[in-house]
Amino acid sequence: MSARRIFVALPLPEPVCEALLDTMEGLPGARWQDADDLHVTLRFIGEVDRHQLADVITALETVPFRPFALAIAGVSHFEQRGRARAIWASVSQSAALGGLQQSVEMACRRAGLAAETRRFVPHVTLARLNRASAPIGDWLAANGALAQGPWPVSGFSLFESHLTRAGARYEAIASFP
Numbered sequence: 001m002s003a004r005r006i007f008v009a010l011p012l013p014e015p016v017c018e019a020l021l022d023t024m025e026g027l028p029g030a031r032w033q034d035a036d037d038l039h040v041t042l043r044f045i046g047e048v049d050r051h052q053l054a055d056v057i058t059a060l061e062t063v064p065f066r067p068f069a070l071a072i073a074g075v076s077h078f079e080q081r082g083r084a085r086a087i088w089a090s091v092s093q094s095a096a097l098g099g100l101q102q103s104v105e106m107a108c109r110r111a112g113l114a115a116e117t118r119r120f121v122p123h124v125t126l127a128r129l130n131r132a133s134a135p136i137g138d139w140l141a142a143n144g145a146l147a148q149g150p151w152p153v154s155g156f157s158l159f160e161s162h163l164t165r166a167g168a169r170y171e172a173i174a175s176f177p
Helices: 014-021 050-060 095-110 137-143
Strands: 004-011 039-048 068-080 083-091 123-128 147-153 156-164 167-176
Touching: 004 050, 014 068, 014 147, 039 050, 039 095, 050 095, 050 156, 050 167, 068 095, 068 123, 068 137
Parallel strands: none
Antiparallel strands: 004 039, 004 156, 039 123, 068 083, 068 147, 083 123, 156 167
């Protein structure tokens, strides 16, 4: 069996996805996400073989989970070498979200994965950008007050990322608890 590209995330309810989809316009050259691809990543794992996948699932089954609420509060972007690479909706930070993310991280380490070195920034990616994308300042200003929720979070999922010419397509392969 070949390697599988996986990550742990919180799926979004349909009303939140629809509200986010309503913002996805007015930025020429942006590669907007599809509704099925909107989520809050807790831990990107990357490529694993079937044995590592089984270890990750077993470890994630031990993550303690209590329902909590999340909300969207504004928009921002990631830069690389001074150029915007993605725009995203900000997810309000909470102790419950931070605790879940840390528990998922520890489960991944127990499964033999290296520690994540990037700081956790809770967000929902809305679009990927490239050199041909228009400047983002006007879009950020127009959508800066974006707010949605709160909505109840009742679990998290392990997703597989299928890379295609049209971009990544995500499929939930396990749900927890």
